[in-house]
Amino acid sequence: MESEDDFKEFIINGDKKFVPHLSIDCVIFGFHNNLLKVLLLKWGKIDGWSLPGGHVLRGENVEDSAYRILKERTGLTEIYLQQFKTFGKPKRTGNALELLFKSSGVNTNIKSWLLDRFISIGYYALVDFSKVMPTADWLSEKCAWHDINKIPPMLFDHNEIVEEALKSLKFAIYHQPLGYNLLPERFTLPQLQKMYETILNKKLDRRNFQKKILSLGILNRLEERMKIGPHRSPFVYSYNKEKYEAALKEGISFSF
Amino acid sequence: MESEDDFKEFIINGDKKFVPHLSIDCVIFGFHNNLLKVLLLKWGKIDGWSLPGGHVLRGENVEDSAYRILKERTGLTEIYLQQFKTFGKPKRTGNALELLFKSSGVNTNIKSWLLDRFISIGYYALVDFSKVMPTADWLSEKCAWHDINKIPPMLFDHNEIVEEALKSLKFAIYHQPLGYNLLPERFTLPQLQKMYETILNKKLDRRNFQKKILSLGILNRLEERMKIGPHRSPFVYSYNKEKYEAALKEGISFSF
DNA sequence: CCAAAAGTGTTTAAAATACACCCATGC
DNA sequence: GCATGGGTGTATTTTAAACACTTTTGG
Secondary structure, rough: OOOHHHHHHHHHHHHHEEEEEEEEEEEEEEEEEEEEEEEEEEOOOOOOOEEOOOEEEOOOHHHHHHHHHHEEEEEEOOEEEEEEEEEEEOOEEEEEEHHHHHHHHOOOOOOOOHHHOOEEEEEEEOOOOOHHHOOOOOEEEEEEEEOOOOOOOOOOOOOHHHHHHHHHHHOOOOOOOOOOHHHOOEEEEHHHHHHHHHHHOOOOHHHHHHHHHHHHHEEEEEEEOOOOOOOOHHHHHHHHEHHHHHHHHOOOOOOO | OOOHHHHHHHHHHHHEEEEEEEEEEEEEEEEEEEEEEEEEEEOOOOOOOEEEEEEOOOOOHHHHHHHHHHHHHOOOOOOOOEEEEEEOOOOOOOOOOHHHHHHOOOOOOOOOHHHHOOOEEEEEEEEHHHHHHHHHHEEEEEEEEEEEEOOOEEEOOHHHHHHHHHHHHHHOOOOOOOHHHOOOOOOOHHHHHHHHHHHHHOOOHHHHHHHHHHHOOOOOEEEEEEOHHHHHEEEEEEEEEHHHHHHHOOOOOOOO
């Protein structure tokens, strides 16, 4: 969406291009400064935040729509993506779009497909924070990361969607390795532990954590150490991609 | 759907009543004779089986639609229901509906909303086999239980949907008690074990299984024994509803 | 009396947990 | 030299796994 004309065309004729009544919302997780982050959009024409989302092109695979939307907002194509729930309450979008129409100078008597009811398919994505280029557009004045614990009240039912995504992520971390998608290529065990602690929302014992995570055999310890701060430098690790993929496929079982 | 007139009205004007492009498919699991069963519909006008499904009324909560559909097919209202995945491949319904239209004597040049692309929300349900009244209708000549291992090739992508439902169920059984929904009120430990073995698709040790399941403290052993066959009679158990609900909420962790 | 299935407990192995001291670094 | 955070191993407890004999019942 790059201009007012685009927007008007979208309001009036969007349903020729997109499947009506159906939307996609993406909860994009990143990890930075030992904090779990979510990428949100600040709307320009009305006051409020929302998840990045979009619609499914007629003829497009739903999963491909999610990848397309993620590409638009992050610039990334290789992304870990997981469908987690579909949201279908009849009043879930409230009247935010009517307000948007008013604020954008669109005739509110117009009968737009956008004012119909929408069912939204929720996907969460795990991305390398450092590689993301948050990208706003004509409709959104900002695209920015928020701490998972400092998420503002959002439009529609998007706070609920984030809650559910986090719940799914928490569940997933017991059965899959996840670090490959959220951390940069080279990272330290303390960082990885912080990632686990943030997602699980609890403290873990350092020694037991290392024992468990190393016993999976999916990590390579590099010669290098990371020089950070007035203390001993931690070792740098990277994932062994093959063994990581194998663990993903087989499934693992953490206890924590 | 009770008559040809109903059907024609549905084809032509269904989208006034229902949300277009969106459907619901239900994988209804039951347990009988120590076998896991799924309730399927045999179509009357064309040859083929499918999952029971339906559409979302405009204004209706999606979850309520699933309950409504389940009520129609089983007669039951109190059902354990779980959304598990949404299916959105563009060609997922194939050309089965065109064939149905032809076989039903509907003009195939008609532009029906039903011939559009559909995205389907998958729910699985767990029901007490003995309480279900499988109900067919004008479109379906049969509504019948099938062994999970003897499911015929189905219309649309319904075989894939059953696979995914089973995968989700398998996953769930490691974290929740499930027997309350699938077994009759009074049952034996061997029955319960068979249920677990069927869902997990593996044999379990009798003694270890009983230790584990009893240690949850959600079962009551009744005085009674069940007299079945030329051998020792097993004890009858029932669930302690309160403790069962608590275990559901807390979540449990089975290892098997 | 025989076949078929259910009841029951102990021993062993594996996994999770709890826990403390020393080391490297920057200021 | 001191504060901060990282590296490392062992002992204990808990949990899972392996395993066999006796009892009941119908035919």
